[in-house]
Amino acid sequence: MPETPEWIPNERILSFEEIIRLVKIFCDFGVDRIRISGGEPLVRKDVERLVSLIASTPGIKRIGMTTNGFYLEEKARSLRKAGLQSVTVSLHSLRRSRFATVTQRDAHEKVLQGIKVAKEVGFDSIKINAVIIRGYNDDEILDFASLANSENLNVRFIEYMPFDGRKMWGMDKVVSGEEILSKIKKLYNVIQLEREQGSTAVNYKFEDGGGEFGIITSITKPFCSDCDRLRLTADGKIVPCLFDTHEYDVASLLRSNASDEEIKDFLRRVVKLKARGVESLIKESSVASLHHVRPMYVTGG
């Protein structure tokens, strides 16, 4: 996050009714999975009601959430009850002081407590997302692996992408998936799992004990060829690809009495305009040519 984020006025934020109308339209196209991310979804008032509305939309098979975990302790139970099936917590350091420095909050214990409560209430899946940044937390790779193994969690190691709010990204700070895996293999015997189509991660389990981990090689081995995601921002923009410099305003259509068919036509056009993704950008130019597009806290990943 930047030090002074730009707050969006309330009237620009999509209402639950507008979101659900779009979810229904997405379902007509065959979408069956929704992930609520952010910004931070748990600061949205009555987010449980949104979860419940999405979960009960015909056609939706899976609903997950990515959160910074700050309010998870208080909300895990009600979210589970509302129909949330999986939760992913962004936790980029296991060291309290480091965590406080980057998040500007001394909330490490609170987030760990949130993960504990999430385990108690029985989500189908709990994942920890850790973006590995050279010089910041690359000395914690084994600590994260050990957490996954001992606590039976799924930790996902993510290559650093140029989407940070303070524009600090540089190729010298990227720790490759290969390097992450080789560090873990020095301590653990691991088994690679079959990759599900469209999955962002290559997943592994430990030969001994529980837990799994995934490696998201978004820079060194991107997975654009079967990427089938679309992103809808809080203020009603469709972002087809994280590296797309364009975004497409569906909010104004929703608010101008457009019919469902008109919105569907718009979405068909937007999908066709989807950028070719990071894989093509690197092939056509180089990794060094990647540049900051929009911060991840706007699109939520």
Ligand code: SF4
């Ligand atoms: S760069 Fe774009 S197309 Fe490639 S995986 Fe990311 S979002 Fe999908």
